[in-house]
Amino acid sequence: MDDIRTLIVDDSAVMRKIVERSLRQAGLGIAQVLEASNGAEALAAVQQHRVDLILCDINMPVMDGLEFVKQLAGMENAKGVPVVMITTEGSEGHVVQALSAGARGYLRKPFTSDQVKEHVLPVLAKKP
């Protein structure tokens, strides 16, 4: 894929920019980046736009990342869209919760661009 539309969900605008820069540095063919500052905004974005990849924080106001992933699983136009959690919540319990809710990958903050690539590339490769 070389025209990937990515949705970055994080309540920190600085972190959204860092994630976007890391994706572009990784050379993953990111064409367009959409942003949302919480899960509710992210659900609205998915309803309005085609999205190929979602990178999502967990601790956010309004709607957290785990609830977002659960609700996303019920959306017809989001079927098969991979979600990678990028979060400071790195405990085993959080990883299990996120993967059980439907996330395909899990990356702990702080991270490097190489780590973003390592976690995102496999989920894009498996995308139907």
Added chain:
Amino acid sequence: MNAFNPALSDRGRECWLPALQLSVQEVFGLMLGCELEVLKESPSEEGLEITSMVGLAGQLCGIVTVRCSAKAASRMAARMLGIEADQAGSQKWDAVGELCNMIAGNFKNKITGLGDGCMLSVPTVITGGDYNLHAMVNEEIRAAFLFEEEPVVLGLEVHN
């Protein structure tokens, strides 16, 4: 019923300061691409007008704080975003908040057995130095660093 958690015992607490120092070094190394110099003595608090706080709740209750000058915060934002420090503007507050969030999370993940039993709040950032923080804590750990010639003071304040 609360199960005994060795991380919260007196012996476990001896690991907190080195874990906190390592957490800071890792976050600054990975996200800002720099090494911090550890200060052996606490610097003057004058000029530390930005305070970021992340709350801890659960088996470990308290707050993690990062305090620095506006100049240091602008330089942190600049390094994180790949911009000039004078372009950082209000992004410096967000940057310091996220750094505090990552330090708190990284610290929590280093303390064996604490990860699932402790939740983090979203960060809060206070600007200005004329305030008193009353967090009802009874244990406090501080660590100070030098970032680009500017002091950065880290605190872990805990309810027992």
